[in-house]
Amino acid sequence: MDHLLDVENLWVRFPTRQGIFDAVRGVSFTLGRERLGIVGESGSGKSMTGRAILRLIRPPGQVEADHIKLDGVDLMQKSEKDMRDVRGERISMVMQDPKFSLNPVMTIGDQIIEAYRLHNRVSKSIAWTKALEMLEAVSIRDPDRVMRAYPHEMSGGMGQRIMIAMMLIPNPEILIADEPTSALDVSVQRQVLDIMDKLVKERGMGLIFISHDLNLVADFCDRVLIMYAGRIVEVCDADKLHDAQHPYTRGLLNSLPRLDAPRDRLEVLTRDPAWSEAPSVSGRV
Amino acid sequence: MSMLDIDALDVWFGRDRGRVDAVRQASFIAAAGESFGLVGESGSGKSTILRAITGLAPTWSGKIAVKGHAIGQRRPKAFYKQVQMVFQDPYASLHPRHSVDAVLGETLHLHGFRDIDARVVKLLDDVGLGQKFRFRYPHQLSGGQRQRVAIARALAPEPELLLLDEPTSALDVSVQAEILNLLADLRQEHGLTYLMVSHDLSVVGHMCDRLAVMKDGEIVEIMDVAALRAMKATHPYSQHLLQASV
Numbered sequence: 001m002d003h004l005l006d007v008e009n010l011w012v013r014f015p016t017r018q019g020i021f022d023a024v025r026g027v028s029f030t031l032g033r034e035r036l037g038i039v040g041e042s043g044s045g046k047s048m049t050g051r052a053i054l055r056l057i058r059p060p061g062q063v064e065a066d067h068i069k070l071d072g073v074d075l076m077q078k079s080e081k082d083m084r085d086v087r088g089e090r091i092s093m094v095m096q097d098p099k100f101s102l103n104p105v106m107t108i109g110d111q112i113i114e115a116y117r118l119h120n121r122v123s124k125s126i127a128w129t130k131a132l133e134m135l136e137a138v139s140i141r142d143p144d145r146v147m148r149a150y151p152h153e154m155s156g157g158m159g160q161r162i163m164i165a166m167m168l169i170p171n172p173e174i175l176i177a178d179e180p181t182s183a184l185d186v187s188v189q190r191q192v193l194d195i196m197d198k199l200v201k202e203r204g205m206g207l208i209f210i211s212h213d214l215n216l217v218a219d220f221c222d223r224v225l226i227m228y229a230g231r232i233v234e235v236c237d238a239d240k241l242h243d244a245q246h247p248y249t250r251g252l253l254n255s256l257p258r259l260d261a262p263r264d265r266l267e268v269l270t271r272d273p274a275w276s277e278a279p280s281v282s283g284r285v
Numbered sequence: 286m287s288m289l290d291i292d293a294l295d296v297w298f299g300r301d302r303g304r305v306d307a308v309r310q311a312s313f314i315a316a317a318g319e320s321f322g323l324v325g326e327s328g329s330g331k332s333t334i335l336r337a338i339t340g341l342a343p344t345w346s347g348k349i350a351v352k353g354h355a356i357g358q359r360r361p362k363a364f365y366k367q368v369q370m371v372f373q374d375p376y377a378s379l380h381p382r383h384s385v386d387a388v389l390g391e392t393l394h395l396h397g398f399r400d401i402d403a404r405v406v407k408l409l410d411d412v413g414l415g416q417k418f419r420f421r422y423p424h425q426l427s428g429g430q431r432q433r434v435a436i437a438r439a440l441a442p443e444p445e446l447l448l449l450d451e452p453t454s455a456l457d458v459s460v461q462a463e464i465l466n467l468l469a470d471l472r473q474e475h476g477l478t479y480l481m482v483s484h485d486l487s488v489v490g491h492m493c494d495r496l497a498v499m500k501d502g503e504i505v506e507i508m509d510v511a512a513l514r515a516m517k518a519t520h521p522y523s524q525h526l527l528q529a530s531v
Contacts (some may be wrong), residue, residue: 185327185528186326187326188326188528190530212456213458252458255458256487257488258486258487259487260491262514263491265466266465266491267462268459268462268466
């Protein structure tokens with residue numbers, strides 16, 4: 001299998017007053033043309049892993065890795081200027097909340113066109129048609145009106161679809177989605193996921209799907225990395241997530257209330273210090 | 286006896302052309318000791334009902350009665366001793382420069398308690414935090430610990446009805462389990478009545494006895510949890526919601 005992305009021994013560190021804090025500790029994985037899920041609690045380092053791939057961690061935070069290879073080229077060796085050609089064009093990222101990631105004082109059309117024209121030298125009118133097509137691709141009705149609208153006029157679900165349109169218009173090879181549906185209602189969640197799934201499949205992209213929702217990941221992804229305290233504790237196929245072995249994964253699964261299996265008390269996770277001591281499991285294939 | 290009786294409740298915002306009817310003709314009854322859930326998508330008006338009950342949404346009409354006493358536009362002090370609310374975001378609902386001791390102490394003082402010191406200790410024990418958290422500030426607490434403080438503050442006046450507005454949606458599933466267990470224990474110990482808003486059907490299924498499904502400001506269906514578990518919703522919208530969440 002050819003790897004789009006190959007991450008080896010990734011560390012993210014933040015100096016604090018109490019000494020250095022390791023947010024991500026020696027994580028290795030590969031990504032092919034697949035949907036790779038990263039799950040874990042808040043603070044487990046899953047978002048930091050996503051950001052570190054794009055080198056989006058600002059000083060004083062430090063990123064270290066043996067390599068982060070995109071099609072065989074190491075991103076760690078690239079200059080900040082060269083990284084700009086990677087971000088958006090080859091790897092793009094959808095963030096959690098559209099309210100904070102769209103520019104509130106620019107129309108949606110202008111924002112999508114800007115994203116497209118940054119990577120393609122075309123006239124404004126061609127970019128406008130491209131943007132319209134992209135909005136249609138993410139199932140937005142009445143794209144003409146949406147192009148002229150401002151972000152505050154959009155609902156959360158529409159905002160997130162606009163974000164996805166904007167991130168996919170430069171046709172990247174890899175999409176990193178950091179909790180793309182957590183701010184959305186369940187019924188809208190499904191729609192957004194379906195759209196993302198369709199586009200990723202059609203374009204043969206690799207997807208890194210970061211989420212805290214185990215059921216969603218089990219449903220949606222091909223392979224899952226489970227992170228705890230900055231390390232990968234378990235790697236499994238998504239459809240086998242419910243048979244996961246690691247006590248942490250089991251604990252997370254058991255702590256969910258379920259409609260089909262009512263219980264008086266929910267199981268509470270008892271944390272074993274050995275989990276954070278154990279070396280990271282490799283997510284390479 | 287009914288703890289909370291809501292009949293033909295309308296809540297609106299704005300006026301004239303800008304008027305938005307957030308809740309229309311909502312009616313339900315929560316019995317004493319019951320846990321009643323409100324579910325629906327964002328914008329369906331479920332939180333607005335809670336805000337109307339506590340007086341945070343002043344433009345409403347219809348009937349809200351707590352323990353048989355109808356509420357007017359001005360609520361007496363005794364009302365707030367009976368009814369308390371826990372908000373969604375524990376990061377936003379605590380004053381960043383007040384210590385846990387100050388937050389709980391102030392609430393107790395406002396409700397006219399004398400033995401504040403002993404009560405703060407008791408409240409912290411009740412929510413499973415213990416003494417060492419007493420003089421901490423919110424930024425020194427995790428999300429789950431903050432939500433425990435928010436619950437302790439709501440319990441301070443010894444209320445009978447607790448309004449829970451998505452109490453666990455900002456928390457991790459492992460912490461959610463702890464808070465839901467805590468809420469279940471507290472309900473049993475103190476004989477509380479819960480009115481719980483959530484978008485997560487499995488959380489409501491776990492916590493509540495009966496629930497109302499809301500859509501566009503209206504209650505479309507009231508059912509009990511057994512029907513929810515058996516996936517026996519009658520209204521097409523609640524069926525749709527059920528299917529989307531499993």
